Amino acid sequence: MVGGQLPPAAAVPAPDRRADRSCDRLRSLGPGEVADRMLDLRRLGLISLDFASPQECLEATRSRGFGWMEAYIDGVANDDVHSLVRWSIKRGVTVSTLSTLSKLGSSEDDADRHIAAVERSILLAAETGVARAGFMYGGSSTLGEVAARRRFAERIEPLLGMAESLGVRLVIENVFSRGTGVDLESVAAIEELFAVLPPRAIGLTFDPANLAIAGEEAYPYALARLREHCAVIHLKDVTRHVPETHGTEADCRPLVESRRGRFITVPLGEGSLNMLALAGELLASDDDTPLLLEPFRSGASREAWIDRSLANLSRPALVDSGARNG
Numbered sequence: 001m002v003g004g005q006l007p008p009a010a011a012v013p014a015p016d017r018r019a020d021r022s023c024d025r026l027r028s029l030g031p032g033e034v035a036d037r038m039l040d041l042r043r044l045g046l047i048s049l050d051f052a053s054p055q056e057c058l059e060a061t062r063s064r065g066f067g068w069m070e071a072y073i074d075g076v077a078n079d080d081v082h083s084l085v086r087w088s089i090k091r092g093v094t095v096s097t098l099s100t101l102s103k104l105g106s107s108e109d110d111a112d113r114h115i116a117a118v119e120r121s122i123l124l125a126a127e128t129g130v131a132r133a134g135f136m137y138g139g140s141s142t143l144g145e146v147a148a149r150r151r152f153a154e155r156i157e158p159l160l161g162m163a164e165s166l167g168v169r170l171v172i173e174n175v176f177s178r179g180t181g182v183d184l185e186s187v188a189a190i191e192e193l194f195a196v197l198p199p200r201a202i203g204l205t206f207d208p209a210n211l212a213i214a215g216e217e218a219y220p221y222a223l224a225r226l227r228e229h230c231a232v233i234h235l236k237d238v239t240r241h242v243p244e245t246h247g248t249e250a251d252c253r254p255l256v257e258s259r260r261g262r263f264i265t266v267p268l269g270e271g272s273l274n275m276l277a278l279a280g281e282l283l284a285s286d287d288d289t290p291l292l293l294e295p296f297r298s299g300a301s302r303e304a305w306i307d308r309s310l311a312n313l314s315r316p317a318l319v320d321s322g323a324r325n326g
Helices: 018-027 054-064 078-090 108-128 145-166 187-194 208-213 218-229 275-284 299-313 316-325
Strands: 044-047 068-072 094-103 132-136 169-173 202-206 230-235 237-240 255-257 261-266 291-293
Touching: 044 054, 054 068, 054 078, 068 078, 068 291, 078 094, 078 108, 094 108, 108 132, 108 145, 132 230, 145 169, 145 187, 145 202, 169 230, 187 202, 187 218, 202 218, 208 218, 208 230, 208 237, 218 230, 218 275, 230 275, 275 291, 275 299
Parallel strands: 044 068, 044 291, 068 094, 094 132, 132 169, 169 202, 202 230, 230 291
Antiparallel strands: 237 261, 255 261
16 A cells, blocks of 8 residues: 555554544533534544545544545555455444546546546445545546536446446545636536436535635535535635745645635634534534545644644534534
């Protein structure tokens, strides 16, 4: 596996209890604040792109008491993907999705590679019992929106049949444009795409911050319009990057939209989204949609982001808002 081999059961190191203790502090909050019943950590999860390897993400997910993780498997050997899923079951973590960064809207000369990567994700999901296989849309630098959507639909049709026959649901993430044509960056574009796709076979990896970066209102508008398609939800909060305020943010991966400039992630509830109300509505719902935290940071900055986001999600006002919206 990229970043290191999965340890055999007999060689698992002693778990790091520091993150467990941070969860315990959240759980110990008194009545009227957020106790276990109010912030169910099992509803939350992490994404392996924020870690050196999927295995590191799995260990962080378990130590935090979260219930989900999304594994990006580009560059990870098939055997290691199988081992990861087996190990996650032993750790009490569910792999929500086996994902690839491949984009089905890519140019003709690169399409076969992207299609093959999605096929691999589908097959590995079926073999390991993971419910979903994820991928990206990808803007076209040569086609207009309508022609690009038509080409995408043609490319995905055999993949939808393959996934449905194997009991795997495809999920596609909405992403803002990065200068290579228009991506899946607006509510209208998402609705138009899903109008021509079978809903049983494909769902949306809903990233409200990506819509906000593209200039859309993520909540309540986008969530209300797209909720029926949401199969997985990524939770990050963003703000425009101001060097004088934020510094260089060396350990934070910048998010650069082709027309609107540079953004960075901040803890949930501290950015430009109405994130705490959005999260409150999701956490108050009865469905089991994975809610995956996406720090878009590494190392100590990532851990601090998670700690502060959990503290913000634990606010009584959030619980009250979620209860009202639910």
